[in-house]
Amino acid sequence: MQIPAQFDYVRASTIEDALALLDRHGAESRVVAGGHSLLPMMKLRLARPECLVDINDLYELDFILPEATQLRIGALTRHSALLESTDVARLFPIVIDAERVIADPIVRNRGTIGGSLCQADPAEDLATVCDVLHAQAVVRGPGGERILTMDEFHKGPYETAVAQNELLVEIRFPIRPRSGSAYEKVERRVGDWAVVAAGAAVSFTVDGSVDDVAIGLTAVGLDGTISEAEAVLRGRRPSEVLFAEAGRLAAEASLPVDDQRGPVDYKRHLADELTRRVLRRACARALETQTTTMQEG
Amino acid sequence: MTITETHAPNPAAGDADRPIGYGRIQRKEDPRFVRGKGHYVDDIVLPGMLHGAILRSPVAHARLVSIDTTRALAHPGVVAVITGKDLLGLKLAWAPTLSADVQAVLVTDKVRFQGQEVAFVIAEDRYAARDALELIDVDYDVLTPVVDARHALDPGAPVIRDEIEGRTDNHIFDWEAGNAAETDAVFASADVIVKQEIVYPRSHPAPMETCGAVADFEPIEGALTLYETSQAPHAHRTLFAIVSGIPEHKIRIVSPDIGGGFGNKVGIYPGYILAVVGSIVTGRPVKWVEDRSENLMSTSFARDYIMQGEIAATKDGKILAVRTNVLADHGAFNATAQPTKYPAGFFHIFTGSYDLQAAHCKVTGVYTNKAPGGVAYACSFRVTEAVLLVERMVDMLAQKLEMDPAELRLKNLIKPEQFPYKNKTGWEYDSGNYERAMRLSMEIAGYDDLRREQKEKRARGELMGIGISFFTETVGAGPRKHMDIVGLGMADGAELRIHPTGKAVVRISVQSQGQGHETTFAQIVAEEIGIPPEDIDVVHGDTDQTPFGLGTYGSRSTPVSGAAVALVARKVREKAKFIAAAMLETRPEDLEWEKGRWFVKGDPSVGKTMAEIAMGAHGTVALPEGIDGNLDAEVTYDPPNLTFPFGAYICVVDVDPGTGHVKVRRFIAVDDCGTRINPMIIEGQVHGGLTDGVGMALMQFIGFDEAGNNLGGSFMDYLIPTSMEVPNWETGFTVTPSPHHPIGAKGVGESATVGSPPAILNAVVDALSPLGVTHMDIPCTPARVWAAMQGRATPPI
């Protein structure tokens, strides 16, 4: 049994209560959601918060709410809830692709989307997903609510714009017509963090050319999406040649490091290979939804 | 994972269908495990018990400059802090290993591997003990470590064991088997020779339960009770007596339920000794249970063999000889656990299942700045390494000769009529029908169809591989004329008592870590004397309750202890005959046995059941002379030879050409372990071992960086396969009984772990062969497979 250093523990009952507790317990207090990132770090004594503010009773943060132009997801929504949601599957298949390969069912039953994003592990899968979906993060603090783009939200490895006395409360995914998305990850074993993973989201104009596209890579040292690769596709009809070019540029942009999961050249190769695969699948999915919408219409 | 039954299960129905003896019955121990009522070392709570925690070295090689325990001692709840200096005074700073070396219990002079034991804190609870570790101030003078075994013998290499007088290098031993000159001669005249370096990298058994102990020293009686995670309680008691000076009759070792061992719980770890010292020093019981990282970083690892293999054959595929030079990394202390005369374990069975003209091996053991160990993880004393070597070499030969690897094996397997077969390194294989097993495996696999499918896929650029491994093990150590562990013969005892009402208790010297002994051994008794298995209690794990014996590892329980149990049951059966004769007022020679009952020849209606005889024995029946009034017996079994289980495994993999990711699609395992006592338990052992094999072949690896930092110190980095990585196991079996074993049984606990990694690796190489790949080393992680695809395969170490 690995044993964390001593800490206090309080349980919040509402968002306001959680914010007040964070304020009261000060700089060394931390929110605990699913605990699947924070507790392992505490057991290894890499994190030593003096007080944990448990937000698991904040049911108001546990929701998946489709609206006309966006999908709203509460920060306390569990991985498993995302994986099981038909709304999510219909609108953003990339989330399902990613959730299938995040950890294992035990972790997914507890871990939350909010915790994943706030942990900001460089190999974290949902960050890439949120990046390519142009998600917005809703953050609440003593001074009220802020809405951030993912660029504003991410501040580098293990750092976000969420201050110690703030809560991430909600993620919003804008819904686009004629769109498709996909995620693919290479891992050494089920439940392992990504060697490399790629995500893509595309939307098409009515005449079948790419309206907007976003490409992101996980675990290769990049912040945000890869504009060089995206530019190749925008305004054009998708083709294997363009996917290959986008893959090449994504690999070029990536900044992987050599570690136990693989050497740099392999990770670059994966950046290329996986970019091509997710673009292919995202486009196919977009065209599929287009066909079904047309049939329905 | 689903499980394919290749034969009909025993109906789970009423007692009438349950076999009295061998057969498929549910495990007697499982009700307590599935209800969460197992009782492990960490469940033990004694009155007044204290908790220990070990401070471990953050660096791999360093001179110890100073330790200051003042702040730790001042921490609330801390009772004592023990350092190497304290142990020097008690003459306990160094303890003998199982390989004629010594190991530091706590560092006195120099740290020799990362994770080594530096100090021991004893506190009122485990939180205080853990917190106090951070308050011990240690000053290390860091030295250059020896990490790469290939450079351990370089002239300028730092000398790790400089505490041993006169030591100027890191050499531990050279060991040879076979005949070098004969082998060289065969190689000189062979048509074809294939050479390859094959690396079996360091892995770790990682049992679900980590190691731990509760020591309870009673000062008035001078008696020690030690609860510990041990696969060999009796051997541990003797060693504790020798090391501690506590008389052996005052030591009681109890191994309660053990949550997996795989060889990880054979040795005596510093933590056990520290718990004992702690109890002596404080006068209170002391519990020490290591955490996962401590287990991975400091306890017995497995493998770490760099093997230069060579195989010689005629051009039409007759294998003539195998030779190999091995560099064995033993870590900082030589603490491998195997019969003492065999520093490379039973590696010299690398001749495999083939009829060779010559063979030779030379193994050189070296010290490095890594955790000690080496023989662990279901390896049958290094048969794993031997099988990987020979099965990889045979596959490479097939590739070179452009022969089908199944055909090449069939051509060279030892023939049934050649048994007992003497191989070229001194083994006598007891029995086998290899071709039958190979053909059955191919039949279950649909081998020819698989090859056809592969051809079609290759034409489309898909990477599908088919890998074969045919293995022969040598298990059940061992005959006292050939082997011992630190002077203790490798025999096992058994005692059987039939209570007056016909219920029985059998006491055995081996210790289950999940193998199902409480069921299998009851079934052996049941088969011999006809009492149902549920009426037979199997007692093990407590040295005060059981006869002496060397414990469970190297698949030896059924070959050795199983034989002891069968023989003790036969002894009781024989005694029962005399008592039955007295009860029936007839002569013993007029009685005939049917399962459970002696009856009068020619008059089956007149007889006595075992229960009646038991009551008679303890009752008032006038007993014949020389027969005392009980139905008990005991034996100690010294095996005449080892047993040689074997198997034919076929693996099918698909490799993603874009990512190098390997998917094990099918795995066919045909095992022959002689007489099958409980087929369900055998299949369970095989399924577990195959899963281990997937782990070793695809992901499990303890690596080190240049500074000697362990890179596999948690389950984040040391990957263990899950149900998602393993296919539907397809098992089959043949039965070739061991001629010298009382019931014809051979060990099976490690067969699948030994046999499966080469099948998977051979399948991966086969998949990559269209790209010109002839070899890669395990683990076949996506990155390593991809490198091999680029023609840049590198050894993992």
Ligand SMILES: Cc1cc2nc3c(=O)[nH]c(=O)nc-3n(C[C@H](O)[C@H](O)[C@H](O)COP(=O)(O)OP(=O)(O)OC[C@H]3O[C@@H](n4cnc5c(N)ncnc54)[C@H](O)[C@@H]3O)c2cc1C
């Ligand atoms: C074995 C294992 C394997 C895993 N594999 C993967 C994987 O493959 N891919 C992957 O992406 N993830 C993986 N994870 C991480 C998993 O997804 C976690 O659930 C997730 O990273 C953290 O979510 P949590 O709710 O558990 O957060 P916690 O551990 O509770 O918190 C993480 C951090 O976020 C902060 N926090 C949490 N919620 C909020 C909030 N609402 N507002 C402000 N701050 C907050 C906490 O203070 C803490 O700093 C794995 C985890 C484990 C244990």
